[in-house]
Amino acid sequence: MNGEHTRRRFAAIAIAALGLAIAAPAAAQDTKLNIGVSVKSIFGLPLVVARDKGFFKEEGLDVTLEYFSGGPPATAALMGGSLQFLNGALENNVKTAKANQPIVTIMNIQSNYAGAIILRKEIADKLGRAPKVEDLKGLKIGTLSRGGFTDVSTRYILKTAGIDPEKDATLVPIRGADRQLAAGKAGEIDAAMVTEPWGPIAVEGLGEWVYVLNTTVGQGPVLFQDMGYVVLQTTRDYLAKNRPVAEKVVRAIVKAQKFIADPKNVEEVTQIALKEYGDSQPKAMRISVETQAKTYVPYMNEAMIGKTMDLLVPNGLIKEPAPAYKDVVDASFEPLWKAYGPVK
Known part of the structure; x- marks a missing residue:
């Protein structure tokens, strides 16, 4: 009698557990992304902070950062689809816009040339x-x-x-x-x-x-100054199909930019930078972080295109006229940039 009761009890527990498993939705998996950085430079610090502080994770993103030896190979990887986003110089996007390549900037990463x-x-x-x-x-x-x-x-x-x-x-x-x-x-x-x-x-x-x-x-x-030194780029095709993912990326990086700009975080940011870029010169790295902290801002503006043209045209790297702002920058992301707050 006791054995039969025990069997019935375990059977009831198993059925209940099965019912819960069927009823519970499958756990959502993080979206895997490869984000390129044109060179291994501290201008990519907001992406590193977003990864190491878990800001990407909070948005449901599993991000891998991939470093390149310059803009051209990184751009080729973006166009080829092995990257979904690229942290690279704005001048690179101005050139691709002139060449009618479907690359677009969705936020600023660092405004001043460091x-x-x-x-x-x-x-x-x-x-x-x-x-x-x-x-x-x-x-x-x-x-x-x-x-x-x-x-x-x-x-x-x-x-x-x-x-x-x-x-x-x-x-x-x-x-x-x-x-x-x-x-x-x-x-x-x-x-x-x-x-x-x-x-x-x-x-x-x-x-x-x-x-x-x-x-x-x-x-x-x-x-x-305020030239849109390095920006976050993606392809127009990827953006059309994955707008919600792009918005998550922007939100996470803006959060990282705010974190870097807060003076109370300078030591933690310095440690993150030392871990990523080498720890042989901690004093120098702290100076670098403090000096640049408030240059990592998300905002873009039309004057940045003009400044880039002023730099490139005299050196024969591009010809007038400048591409239209809308052909380089998707300003529909501006509401997300504003989460950074005023530039101080």
């Missing part, structure tokens, strides 16, 4: 004063690649100082900021245009270089 021209300390010491752009005349200046953003920016800055980059200086393409510093140490170059965090690493960290001009802190031509 770069600096640095000079070897032993050369600067001979001047007996703080170096100026005019002192670069006749020197060998390292950039990252011919026609790339650092190369074009260096040429623009030299021209504004009355220096012909073809006749009055020698621009030396060196792939990798760490290699630029090594080339300087070996005497192969005299100066370099570096992106963050390599300015603080070279100057404050190693103490072997000095700043000539630091656009990250607002020095140099105004063109480099």
